[in-house]
Amino acid sequence: MTTLQVLLMLLAQPAAPERVHVDWVLPDGCPEPAALAATLRETLPKDRTFSASVRIDEPRTAEARWRAVVVSKGLDRQTRTRAVDAPDCARVTEAAVLVLTLAATALPAEAADVGRPAVLPPPAEPDAGAPAPEAPPVAEDEAARRPPTTLRLNLRVQALAGSTVGVVPGPGLSAGVGLAFALGPMRLELALFSWLEGETTEPGRGVRFGVTSLRGRACWLPTVKDDWFVGPCAGAEVAFIRATGRGVSLPLAVDTQAVTALAGATGGRQLSSLFRVFASLEVGLNALRPLFYVDTPVGTVEVHRIGLPAGRLTVGLELHLP
Numbered sequence: 001m002t003t004l005q006v007l008l009m010l011l012a013q014p015a016a017p018e019r020v021h022v023d024w025v026l027p028d029g030c031p032e033p034a035a036l037a038a039t040l041r042e043t044l045p046k047d048r049t050f051s052a053s054v055r056i057d058e059p060r061t062a063e064a065r066w067r068a069v070v071v072s073k074g075l076d077r078q079t080r081t082r083a084v085d086a087p088d089c090a091r092v093t094e095a096a097v098l099v100l101t102l103a104a105t106a107l108p109a110e111a112a113d114v115g116r117p118a119v120l121p122p123p124a125e126p127d128a129g130a131p132a133p134e135a136p137p138v139a140e141d142e143a144a145r146r147p148p149t150t151l152r153l154n155l156r157v158q159a160l161a162g163s164t165v166g167v168v169p170g171p172g173l174s175a176g177v178g179l180a181f182a183l184g185p186m187r188l189e190l191a192l193f194s195w196l197e198g199e200t201t202e203p204g205r206g207v208r209f210g211v212t213s214l215r216g217r218a219c220w221l222p223t224v225k226d227d228w229f230v231g232p233c234a235g236a237e238v239a240f241i242r243a244t245g246r247g248v249s250l251p252l253a254v255d256t257q258a259v260t261a262l263a264g265a266t267g268g269r270q271l272s273s274l275f276r277v278f279a280s281l282e283v284g285l286n287a288l289r290p291l292f293y294v295d296t297p298v299g300t301v302e303v304h305r306i307g308l309p310a311g312r313l314t315v316g317l318e319l320h321l322p
Helices: 003-012 033-043 089-105 140-144
Strands: 020-025 050-057 066-073 079-086 153-165 172-183 186-195 206-220 223-225 228-246 253-270 275-286 291-296 299-305 309-321
Touching: 020 033, 033 089, 050 089, 066 089, 079 089, 153 186, 172 206, 206 253, 206 291, 206 299, 228 275, 253 309
Parallel strands: 020 050
Antiparallel strands: 050 066, 066 079, 153 172, 153 309, 172 186, 186 206, 206 228, 223 228, 228 253, 253 275, 275 309, 291 299
């Protein structure tokens, strides 16, 4: 057989069908179809071919949730439609990938349909008087085959207000800004606070305090019901303190630090796909405890010592940057 004949036979063979084909209809700001297709190729068994269509519907009201409509075909060639809801586009696309993976995994090897699925149904018109339909529950055998969810880094900006006890005399009131990185229910947070100026309460000689603090913590915040979430947090806060003598002839500024280890709980509510409000209450111990004193004609006088226990209350508003 000549080389030309071999080449002609190879060219005459039909192209191998695409192993995974999904038609994605996504609003702006959602994950890219190429990234979703790559995730599917990794999660689907290597001996399956599969095709489906997915449409992501944005919420039409502030109370509504994002919805993914998934259309696929089974061995009986019948078209099946399933809808899943989630608070934002990132999580609803993750749910859609899970539905597609479960549907393809349930098929025998090399038996999935490689044809195009039926046309997606049009979005349902909202009915103000009727509740949103719930997604059908996942069967236990499907849950056992559930693949690990791909974690996606989501950046969020926070506006914060708080009060700290155990560092300066009285409640240390502060306002600040923060960044939160969500990895599924796991969150890593970094916040910067500016405190209102405070001072010791004794008459006469004392110390005036100016404080800026930096807090880092990790939280585990699963959704417990609807759009409510609650979970534990732990971290540390470093307070950069500038102390200036009060009621003395030569007030000098001294810079020092206090380090506080904190642990507690955070809870809140998702207002929409972009905003959530939350509050956290934490208690802890001061690891670095500076002593503050002033010089007098009769010697040095202690005016404030940072105690061992500490506590912090924080409230905030969070904006999700899709």
